[in-house]
Amino acid sequence: xxxxxxxxxxxxxxxxxxxxxxxxxxxxxxxxxxxxxxxxxxxxxxxxxxxxxxxxxxxxxxxxxxxxxxxxxxxxxxxxxxxxxxxxxxxxxxxxxxxxxxxxxxxxxxxxxxxxxxxxxxxxxxxxxxxxxxxxxxxxxxxxxxxxxxxxxxxxxxxxxxxxxxxxxxxxxxxxxxxxxxxxxxxxxxxxxxxxxxxxxxxxxxxxxxxxxxxxxxxxxxxxxxxxxxxxxxxxxxxxxxxxx
Ligand SMILES: [Zn+2]
Numbered sequence: 001x002x003x004x005x006x007x008x009x010x011x012x013x014x015x016x017x018x019x020x021x022x023x024x025x026x027x028x029x030x031x032x033x034x035x036x037x038x039x040x041x042x043x044x045x046x047x048x049x050x051x052x053x054x055x056x057x058x059x060x061x062x063x064x065x066x067x068x069x070x071x072x073x074x075x076x077x078x079x080x081x082x083x084x085x086x087x088x089x090x091x092x093x094x095x096x097x098x099x100x101x102x103x104x105x106x107x108x109x110x111x112x113x114x115x116x117x118x119x120x121x122x123x124x125x126x127x128x129x130x131x132x133x134x135x136x137x138x139x140x141x142x143x144x145x146x147x148x149x150x151x152x153x154x155x156x157x158x159x160x161x162x163x164x165x166x167x168x169x170x171x172x173x174x175x176x177x178x179x180x181x182x183x184x185x186x187x188x189x190x191x192x193x194x195x196x197x198x199x200x201x202x203x204x205x206x207x208x209x210x211x212x213x214x215x216x217x218x219x220x221x222x223x224x225x226x227x228x229x230x231x232x233x234x235x236x237x238x239x240x241x242x243x244x245x
Contacts, residue, residue, distance in 0.1 A: 002225070002226020004171070004226045004228070005227075005228075005239045007167065007170050007171050008175070008179055008190070008237060010167050011164065011167045011168060011179060012183070012188065012189070014167055015183050015190065016188045016189065017160050018161065018164065018188060019187050019188035021153055021156050021160060022157065024149075025154070025157070028146045028150055028153065029146070031142055032142055035138060035142050039132060039136060042132050045128060046128045046129060049124050049128060050121075053118055053121040056114055056118045060114045060115050060118060063107055063110060064111060066107060067104055070100055070103065070107070073100055074097055074100055077093055078097065080093050081093050081097075175228055178228055178230075178237070182235060185235070186209070186234075186236065189209065189236070191236055191237045191239055192207050192210070192234070192239075193208035193238075193241050194207065194214060194222065194240050194241075195207075195208050196240075202216070203216070203219070207233060207234060207236065207238065209231060209234050210236070212231070212232075212234070214231065214232070218231075222239065222240050223240060
């Protein structure tokens with residue numbers, strides 16, 4: 001392998017390391033974001049439980065007020081009983097009192113069940129608040145770990161970018177442009193090794209990037225000249241493994 005292809009191979013190695021470090025940075029950031037979203041969801045659930053609790057509490061209050069008014073009416077009807085001037089009038093007032101009392105009993109049952117609901121909702125909200133506190137603690141742990149790891153990864157990235165700049169210096173601008181264009185398409189994998197199949201000539205050749213067969217002309221030219229030749233199928237820059245020759 002000649003100087004140009006050798007230099008491009010080095011560059012490709014650095015590009016792959018850069019892609020790897022960037023993907024680790026993404027994974028780290030993602031872990032923190034996933035945990036944040038989880039907590040947001042739990043907080044929404046908690047707020048919804050609290051709203052339901054407040055609504056049910058209001059309903060219980062209005063039912064209790066209703067009961068109080070009914071009790072007041074019963075008291076005034078009772079006073080009416082004493083003032084009744086006939087049996088008929090007495091019986092009529094008594095019926096009204098009994099109807100009021102029967103309705104009140106139903107409302108009382110309903111009030112109790114609504115209060116029960118309020119208590120259940122409060123218990124659920126409390127349990128959820130406890131869970132959220134735990135998840136917030138976990139977020140703090142994950143963030144702390146991530147920050148340390150990200151510091152390390154960012155330092156690695158900086159070194160690699162520096163190394164890439166240095167490795168690029170010896171490569172002619174036109175070759176570098178071709179390399180970078182292909183590297184962008186394949187996330188740092190701009191180059192592909194020519195795989196040589198068959199123990200003796202005539203060999204067959206396959207692109208190590210896309211695994212399509214290659215014209216033997218590529219292999220022949222690469223063994224003679226230090227130049228950029230690209231796979232006809234995937235467009236990666238071809239090279240021959242120096243140990244295979
Ligand atoms: Zn290919």
